[in-house]
Amino acid sequence: MLSRNDTVRLATYNPGLDTKPHNLNYRSKNTLEQLPLGYPTSNEKQYIHHVVAVQEHLRPLLENLNEAGQIQILNRLIQKGVPAPNDPRNLLALTQQQHDAVHDYQKFVGLESNNELEKRQFLDKVSRLPLQKKLIAADIFAEQMYPAIIENLHSMGYKVPTQAENIARYNQGVLEETQGEKQNYIREIMKGLYGEKPTMENINKVIEAPMNRFAGDTMRLLAGGSDTGKKSIDDRSQGNKNVTINAENVYMERAVNGNGKKR
Numbered sequence: 001m002l003s004r005n006d007t008v009r010l011a012t013y014n015p016g017l018d019t020k021p022h023n024l025n026y027r028s029k030n031t032l033e034q035l036p037l038g039y040p041t042s043n044e045k046q047y048i049h050h051v052v053a054v055q056e057h058l059r060p061l062l063e064n065l066n067e068a069g070q071i072q073i074l075n076r077l078i079q080k081g082v083p084a085p086n087d088p089r090n091l092l093a094l095t096q097q098q099h100d101a102v103h104d105y106q107k108f109v110g111l112e113s114n115n116e117l118e119k120r121q122f123l124d125k126v127s128r129l130p131l132q133k134k135l136i137a138a139d140i141f142a143e144q145m146y147p148a149i150i151e152n153l154h155s156m157g158y159k160v161p162t163q164a165e166n167i168a169r170y171n172q173g174v175l176e177e178t179q180g181e182k183q184n185y186i187r188e189i190m191k192g193l194y195g196e197k198p199t200m201e202n203i204n205k206v207i208e209a210p211m212n213r214f215a216g217d218t219m220r221l222l223a224g225g226s227d228t229g230k231k232s233i234d235d236r237s238q239g240n241k242n243v244t245i246n247a248e249n250v251y252m253e254r255a256v257n258g259n260g261k262k263r
Contacts, residue, residue, distance in 0.1 A: 034088035081163030
């Protein structure tokens with residue numbers, strides 16, 4: 001069985017195209033400063049409560065999968081507004097009394113089991129499922145259990161981010177990163193067309209031209225083609241429609257799924 005540390009290490013995953021992973025230490029200063037409900041400055045000890053529990057919720061979905069499968073599960077959850085456990089939006093600072101009360105209430109309403117043996121057997125059964133069935137389990141968790149957990153916390157006065165807010169934040173982050181990728185795309189185009197130091201006239205040509213006009217050239221650049229820059233700008237897009245479409249599909253896939261490489 002994955003240890004808590006092993007699961008937490010997987011939970012640092014961030015699905016953005018070019019973003020840093022979440023901190024392995026969820027008590028780091030930077031993480032605590034980002035908690036949506038803040039971190040109290042009182043002297044009373046604060047416990048960090050994971051809304052999506054590390055071992056009870058995440059571990060069985062990731063266990064016994066290879067890295068690609070684990071990334072699919074995490075992406076599936078995050079896209080549905082369920083943050084990875086080490087995301088600050090999944091963390092809540094509580095006193096011991098508050099922390100115990102949250103778990104007691106979740107047990108009372110049926111969101112946690114009172115039977116440890118039965119719970120362990122169920123989680124182990126989930127951990128042995130194949131990837132496709134785990135994806136279904138992840139959907140069920142995201143669509144049924146997670147909303148109930150959020151509603152439960154809200155009823156206790158802890159207004160943690162909603163699923164809709166998490167989805168909006170995720171989509172905005174991916175959009176911003178995709179736009180950054182497109183800017184890098186244009187820089188590569190300019191370098192191939194006009195060298196390291198293009199004139200302002202040439203820069204304006206690239207900025208003003210439609211993005212898909214240069215996609216074919218960029219793909220040839222990245223593939224090491226040697227004829228880029230020899231044709232006039234107006235002659236380029238017609239013969240590269242398929243390459244252009246493929247390039248745009250790459251953007252769409254990355255915008256939806258992330259690059260799947262960050263850990």
